[in-house]
Amino acid sequence: MGKYSVGIDYGTTSARALLVDLNTGEEIAVAVKEYPHGVMDTCLPDGRTKLGADWALQHPQDYLDVLKETIPEIIKKAGIKPKEIIGVGIDFTACTMMLVDETYTPLCIREEFENNPHAYVKLWKHHSAQEKADIITAKAEEMGYTKMLRRFGGRVSSEYLLPKIWQVLDEAPDIYEQTYKFIEAADWIIYQLTGQERRSVCCAGYKGMWSKEDGYPAKALLKELDPRLENLVEEKLSKYVYPLGYKAGGVNDRAARLTGLEKGTAVAVSTIDAHAAVPAAGIVRPGKMLMVIGTSTCHMLLGEEERIVPGMCGVVADGIIPGYYGFEAGQACVGDHFDWAIKKCIPSEYNKEAQTKGINLHQLLTEKAQTQRVGEHGLLALDWWNGNRSILMDASLSGMLIGFSLTTKPEDIYRALIEATAFGTRIIIEAFENSGIHISEIIACGGIVEKNPFLMQIYTDITGREIKILDSLQAPALGSAMFGAVAAGKHEGGFDSIVEAAGRMAKVKDTAYKPDSRNTKVYDMIYYEYKKLYNYFGKENIVMKVLKDMK
Secondary structure (H helix, E strand, O other): OOOEEEEEEEOOOEEEEEEEEOOOOOEEEEEEEEOOOOOEOOEOOOOOOEOOOOOOEEOHHHHHHHHHHHHHHHHHHHOOOHHHEEEEEEEEOOOOEEEEOOOOOEHHHOHHHOOOHHHOEEOOOOOOOHHHHHHHHHHHHHOOOHHHHHHOOOOOOOOOHHHHHHHHHHHOHHHHHHOOEEEEHHHHHHHHHHOOOOEEHHHHHHOOOOEOOOEOOOHHHHHHHOHHHOOHHHHHOOOOEEOOOOEEEEOOHHHHHHHOOOOOOEEEOOEEHHHHHHHHOOOOOOOEEEEEEOOOEEEEEEEOOOOOOOOOOEEEEOOOOOOOEEEEEEEOOOHHHHHHHHHHOOOHHHHHHHHHHOOOHHHHHHHHHOOOOOOOOOOEEEOOEOEEOOOOOEOOOOOEEEOOOOOOOHHHHHHHHHHHHHHHHHHHHHHHHHOOOOOOEEEEEOHHHHHOHHHHHHHHHHHOOOEEEEOOOOHHHHHHHHHHHHHHOHHHOOOOOHHHHHHHHOOEEEEEEOOOHHHHHHHHHHHHHHHHHHHHHHHHOOHHHHHHHHO
């Protein structure tokens, strides 16, 4: 009888389940489920209740549908018996915040709240709480909580748990009062599978502003922000935080009926999606950076000591791999960036040309853009279409593209946006190394990485570094499956540690992208100008914020 583990990766618009053979590390079957409700950023499902600027909501039923449909599908595809699956791991975007009652039923499912936006899941890119985030930053600085701030790059982001909670309290106090727990969607899925709430050190540390040393933000700070928040942790969060690889529980009766899994199958404590990919890349010690390039990009490193990096998204003890500090930085708009260009900047003749050639628009623009020399299009962009996550940590910033002329073509814009995201990555790499965190190797993963060699060569040329590729299209799901196997333990056919699991199951391709020195030399000159714009519009001129407020 074989031994298998399942990893379920919840992304921004879809989720996927992966079945992995624990004896060989082979990925046996995968199933993908698009969220029926998608990302709600204009109105609620009723079609009448409109949403404000920078809202991004989801419906929890979509997450349950993933469990119901994808797990039976991979079992059927693989032709195995459910009892051969010994472990399950979950990863999720974060902070994706849910509001639940005493039965862990999401408030938005209850009839009395189905037309209230604040009752719904607030996705990671729900940025309308930025004003609250700015106030938290200012008040923490004023009260001397600088150590807490420094762990998160010196500034609180609207992507974090606390600003989102405070927004609910301030704008919908009735919803706040009815909320039994504010919980990460990742941890809610664990509850659905096991009947146990097990708040993950990964989600709590990076997005909940929890630290192993100091816990959640201090009561005094919460009270100063709003007296009603003073007892937030005791009243509406979970007191205990659990380590990665810990067995959250076993699949219960209800989950077994929903998924087809055997009752009692080990379920691991959850992780954040990008973080789960780190062991899948075989990164279990310091020195290597993983870039998970998708809708957004996360950049992750390990360290033996806590160091402060300007604008990082967080440094958390045991937050990625137990025994090390996990560092995270990121870019809030990457794949979304390119999709914007496809949806908003394409004339009809390009659509016709793509149809004639039998390729999609991404392929067509790549085909056209890769014939250009570096700098030929004359454009330069700031990659802040969804705000800046690192190193400015300011979701109120916006995108910029300069150098337009009457000869500018769609492929020029497309290439400039790719280059902008690569320049943003170089900013992050330099911030880490200037803070004493050495990067000896870079590994990248994600669908874009596999589909677009042109993009990867640009990243390599702009950073001036060799970049290796993780050999899996489902890296976060693979990492989650590893943690599921660790939760099961060696006695059940799994592993005793994530290091052992990575040694057996991690996959990195032998080949790598290498920089072209001629291109790098020109990109260095463009990068010099990029940094000028980066500092001016990110630190000195508030025009982007003024325009956003007017909007």
